[in-house]
Amino acid sequence: MSQTVDRALSILPLLAQGPADLGQVAERLGVHKSTALRLLRTLHEHGLVYRQQDQRYRLGARLFALAQEAVENxxxxxxxxxxxxxxxxxxxxxxxxxxxxxxxxxxxxxxxxxxxxxxxxxxxxxxxxxxxxxxxxxxxxxxxxxxxxxxxxxxxxxxxxxxxxxxxxxxxxxxxxxxxxxxxxxxxxxxxxxxxxxxxxxxxxxxxxxxxxxxxxxxxxxxxxxxxxxxxxxxxxxxxxxxxxxxxxxxx
Amino acid sequence: MSQTVDRALSILPLLAQGPADLGQVAERLGVHKSTALRLLRTLHEHGLVYRQQDQRYRLGARLFALAQEAVENxxxxxxxxxxxxxxxxxxxxxxxxxxxxxxxxxxxxxxxxxxxxxxxxxxxxxxxxxxxxxxxxxxxxxxxxxxxxxxxxxxxxxxxxxxxxxxxxxxxxxxxxxxxxxxxxxxxxxxxxxxxxxxxxxxxxxxxxxxxxxxxxxxxxxxxxxxxxxxxxxxxxxxxxxxxxxxxxxxx
DNA sequence: AATGGGTGTTGCACATGTTGCAATCACATC
DNA sequence: GATGTGATTGCAACATGTGCAACACCCATT
The missing domain is CATH 3.30.450.40 (GAF domain)
Known part of the structure; x- marks a missing residue:
């Protein structure tokens, strides 16, 4: 329903399979690298995505915290x-x-x-x-x-x-x-x-x-x-x- | 960095505190109800948000699955x-x-x-x-x-x-x-x-x-x-x- | 039945935010 | 110092997301 959000969220299951770099994310998402970058940045700011030392992205800590809070409620x-x-x-x-x-x-x-x-x-x-x-x-x-x-x-x-x-x-x-x-x-x-x-x-x-x-x-x-x-x-x-x-x- | 995604993701911690209905989400996000609806729908399609019988939204199952996969990797x-x-x-x-x-x-x-x-x-x-x-x-x-x-x-x-x-x-x-x-x-x-x-x-x-x-x-x-x-x-x-x-x- | 308040939902015109490109930077490796 | 890979930025075009207002719906009252 919302293209941008849709794309951003599609990154999550993609990263769940393992860390990926910007290029890989962009390719598997079917968008330009710069677009992928902005989406990843937004995800990053919310802690859903983490950037490791080698620049690759993987799922972030807040995801666990969220899942945790959710289940406890x-x-x-x-x-x-x-x-x-x-x-x-x-x-x-x-x-x-x-x-x-x-x-x-x-x-x-x-x-x-x-x-x-x-x-x-x-x-x-x-x-x-x-x-x-x-x-x-x-x-x-x-x-x-x-x-x-x-x-x-x-x-x-x-x-x-x-x-x-x-x-x-x-x-x-x-x-x-x-x-x-x-x-x-x-x-x-x-x-x-x-x-x-x-x-x-x-x-x-x-x-x-x-x-x-x-x-x-x-x-x-x-x-x-x-x-x-x-x-x-x-x-x-x-x-x-x-x-x-x-x-x-x-x-x- | 991306306004739309930013807003959508802000819904998650909000829902982590407990279920909320459309009006509450819109208000706490500071956007129009119709906007909140579209964001929630997108989150819903990705399974991050679940709609219970009383129409209220809460965090969804896929969130756990994601966190799970992430930690196992x-x-x-x-x-x-x-x-x-x-x-x-x-x-x-x-x-x-x-x-x-x-x-x-x-x-x-x-x-x-x-x-x-x-x-x-x-x-x-x-x-x-x-x-x-x-x-x-x-x-x-x-x-x-x-x-x-x-x-x-x-x-x-x-x-x-x-x-x-x-x-x-x-x-x-x-x-x-x-x-x-x-x-x-x-x-x-x-x-x-x-x-x-x-x-x-x-x-x-x-x-x-x-x-x-x-x-x-x-x-x-x-x-x-x-x-x-x-x-x-x-x-x-x-x-x-x-x-x-x-x-x-x-x-x- | 009819009324009314409270929801959630849809269509639409407008402009804001998002996009892809191309250029630039950072930083390796040769 | 040249060369290549990948990340990053600025920008103009326009696709997308936005808020509004109207509508549909459910329930409680009268």
Whole structure:
């Protein structure tokens, strides 16, 4: 909508891939060097872009600070956190909290497993959307049309033989999740890791976030993990109630 | 330098404080509503801004993803990480890695304490710059003029009675740190928490990052923590060597 | 139903801010 | 000291962004 801003913002994902010098930025942006320079300067003044000693540009510090402030202002996260910790203390496994936003699902909180074997994930990192239990929960709550539209847009990487193979299978899985009110990921992302998850709902019943417990096979089998389901659901419901109470919908 | 981009970017910190509606954004930006709308739309298209159900805007998901990608591409971080983990396994305490950038010091990596009592901190969060050991290390390496300039610009909040009280004291401390090649924070940020830190240097000898070990009084006394200093310094030196090797300076 | 205040949104004429060029500078390397 | 690469600046042309005013919309009142 605004050409200049559009160009400037296009620089960010470009630099996210690694540092680049003025010429590279200009070329990949399709503009004259002088134009790129001015845009970079503006980004620099706002701290979103940093200039290293060798003159190349990379993403700057304020970006982290912003992302940090943003995530800390999310109501759900704040309310959920103590409950996630408690759950972690009860079962010892890694606990995740995730939200859906514009075709992406991302972790906004995490409590690390107390076992030495941990799974890799990081707050802010986009979730493997086609297989993760939290992703299924969040997408399952969308309208029929939205689910279809999102499912069509996605890629279906076969992380493991048990990954969701395509849109049809995914939609079927979402329907099942919607029906039963909880979700699993049994080795769909990494062969040896299983998850059980449950949705967190706002006062209007819509899913605002999803949480899950993950553990590797070497610690507990999938069956054992499933016995935690009631506990996970209870925790999610507690958070839902607390969230609904403090956050009465202003509209709708 | 670019008015439009400048205005658009000014929206981000504004939204970081909490969601705002179109009118508020326009007012705080000092522009017409229609202008603010177009800027917000552009930010929205790039995923930096999200529109919630009640029409208000808040920071968007892509911001996290960007910050995430950026931090993962930092060379020092990648090289340092395994060493930080090893150090953590040897001593059990929380280990931090931080860099300096444009008047800010921020954590770029962290390995959690294995003790139940943990200190609060988070990757991406700006460090308490006047008291943290890592901040002292990073600032101590700046030129005399830069140190003076930064020291003057800072605030000196008295987190505890042992916080650095002002610019003069801070500069003196920096000189000492520069001299001795390591730094501490003994209860300067939180009464009961102590840190010891050491610098990580590039091939040209300049400090590129700093690391520290932190532990609360209840776990180890300050004296006991100081006995870890040789280990911390050794780890920092190892990282420095590895970093210098893989990262020969292109210029200067 | 009708009214009114509060939003967010669109179309448009004007001029401001942005663009690309070409020239210049900074700084290596040969 | 010449040569090449990349960053930077000044400037004139004009594409872009701007504010205005009108409109659409939602909700609360009467």
């Amino acid at each position: 999310l109501d759900v996260r704040e309310i959920a956190h103590p409950h996630l910790v408690e759950l972690n203390q009860n079962c010892g496994h890694t606990v995740h909290l995730a939200v859906y936003e514009e075709n992406e699902v991302l972790y906004i909180d995490k409590v690390e497993s107390r076992y030495p074997v941990r799974m890799y994930s990081r707050i802010g990192k986009p979730v493997a959307i086609t297989v993760a239990a939290v992703a299924k929960l969040l997408l399952a709550d969308l309208s029929e049309a939205e689910r279809r539209s999102v499912a069509d847009k996605l890629d279906y990487p076969m992380y493991t033989p048990r990954s969701t193979p395509g849109a049809a299978a995914f939609l079927k899985e979402l329907a099942a999740v919607r029906e039963q009110g909880w979700a699993t990921d049994l080795g769909g992302h990494e062969e040896s890791i299983n998850c059980v998850g449950a949705p967190i709902r706002g006062a209007d019943g819509r899913v605002v976030a999803a949480m899950s417990v993950s553990a590797p096979n070497v610690v507990v089998t999938a069956e054992e993990l499933l016995t935690l389901l009631p506990l996970v659901r209870r925790t999610a419901d507690t958070i839902s109630r607390e969230y609904s109470g403090s956050n009465r919908p202003k509209k709708v | 930092l060379d020092v971080r990648e090289i340092a990480h395994p060493h930080l983990v090893e150090l953590n396994q040897n001593c059990g305490h929380t280990v931090h890695l931080a860099v300096y950038e444009e008047n800010e010091v921020l954590y770029i990596d962290k390995v959690e304490s294995r003790y139940p009592v943990r200190m609060y901190s988070r990757i991406g969060k700006p460090v308490a710059i006047t008291v943290a050991a890592v901040a002292k290390l990073l600032l101590a390496d700046l030129s005399e003029a830069e140190r003076r300039s930064v020291a003057d610009k800072l605030d000196y909040p008295m987190y505890t009675p042992r916080s650095t009280p002002g610019a003069a004291a801070f500069l003196k401390e920096l000189a000492a740190v520069r001299e001795q090649g390591w730094a501490t924070d003994l209860g300067g940020h939180e009464e009961s928490i102590n840190c010891v830190g050491a610098p990580i240097r590039g091939a040209d000898g300049r400090v590129v990052a700093a690391m520290s070990v932190s532990a609360p009084n209840v776990v180890v006394t300050a004296e006991e923590l100081l006995t870890l200093l040789p280990l911390v310094r050794r780890t920092a030196d190892t990282i420095s060597r590895e970093y210098s090797g893989s990262n020969r300076p292109k210029k200067v």
